Amino acid sequence: MKFCVLGSGSRGNATYFESGETSILIDAGMSGIELQRRLATIGVELSEIDAILVTHEHNDHVHGVGVLSRRASISVHANPATFSAASKTVRKLFSYNEFETGVSFQIRNLEIHPFAISHDAHDPVGFRISDGRVSFGYCTDTGKVSQLIRHRLASCQALVLESNHDIEMLQNGAYPQYLKQRIRSSQGHLDNEVAASFLKDLLHEKLEHVVLAHLSEENNDPEIAYHAAMAALEKSPDCKELNIRISVANQYCVGELICLTNR
Numbered sequence: 454m455k456f457c458v459l460g461s462g463s464r465g466n467a468t469y470f471e472s473g474e475t476s477i478l479i480d481a482g483m484s485g486i487e488l489q490r491r492l493a494t495i496g497v498e499l500s501e502i503d504a505i506l507v508t509h510e511h512n513d514h515v516h517g518v519g520v521l522s523r524r525a526s527i528s529v530h531a532n533p534a535t536f537s538a539a540s541k542t543v544r545k546l547f548s549y550n551e552f553e554t555g556v557s558f559q560i561r562n563l564e565i566h567p568f569a570i571s572h573d574a575h576d577p578v579g580f581r582i583s584d585g586r587v588s589f590g591y592c593t594d595t596g597k598v599s600q601l602i603r604h605r606l607a608s609c610q611a612l613v614l615e616s617n618h619d620i621e622m623l624q625n626g627a628y629p630q631y632l633k634q635r636i637r638s639s640q641g642h643l644d645n646e647v648a649a650s651f652l653k654d655l656l657h658e659k660l661e662h663v664v665l666a667h668l669s670e671e672n673n674d675p676e677i678a679y680h681a682a683m684a685a686l687e688k689s690p691d692c693k694e695l696n697i698r699i700s701v702a703n704q705y706c707v708g709e710l711i712c713l714t715n716r
């Protein structure tokens with residue numbers, strides 16, 4: 454199993470995921486050309502993508518979905534509320550495959566479980582993807598961590614987790630009050646401290662890699678997010694037995710192609 458965050462933040466999100474013969478994208482929130490360019494940097498052609506999974510209808514997650522689907526005959530998987538809310542942006546698709554939030558479905562060798570998150574969209578989801586040996590968890594754009602989210606992300610070997618803002622930077626920043634409130638609300642985005650304490654709950658000896666994602670350019674600093682997560686890791690009583698890498702996704706640069714070893 455391999456994955457790569459192609460870009461993450463409020464200007465566009467997309468993650469490449471591959472296991473065996475199956476290659477998918479989670480979200481496609483950049484232009485088609487830009488996504489094709491970013492895939493090429495990790496040696497992947499658009500024609501190799503089997504499916505796009507959509508988390509929710511916000512433009513930073515769906516901007517390129519329609520064009521990629523039409524250009525390379527890629528099937529798109531989303532729940533009906535997201536599909537309908539995104540229809541003006543994505544327009545015609547090569548093929549639309551409906552899933553129900555909370556109900557697992559299969560794409561070739563992959564079992565995909567979409568679970569509810571808490572965000573100001575119609576039916577936003579995170580994903581847990583398993584290939585029978587390894588599991589991968591994806592959760593950004595949530596204003597709080599529910600028991601359900603905790604449960605779905607437990608025991609994954611790799612995680613992409615939101616670490617959106619630093620509370621102080623947001624409070625003291627230039628955003629208008631209503632926007633600050635929206636970001637901080639239970640349907641907004643996770644701050645670094647909440648994300649770090651969530652990560653602490655998710656630690657286990659088979660967890661290999663965590664990517665902190667959807668960082669705000671205005672209200673966060675990659676160093677601060679990274680240090681909050683590392684501090685949580687170091688506070689764990691089994692810290693010495695853990696061998697976990699943490700990296701921070703970037704809006705403008707393609708992340709590392711991460712291969713899981715299933716140690």
Ligand SMILES: [Zn+2]
Pocket residue numbers: 462463466511513514594667
């Ligand atoms: Zn977003």
Ligand SMILES: [Zn+2]
Pocket residue numbers: 509511572574594
């Ligand atoms: Zn969103």
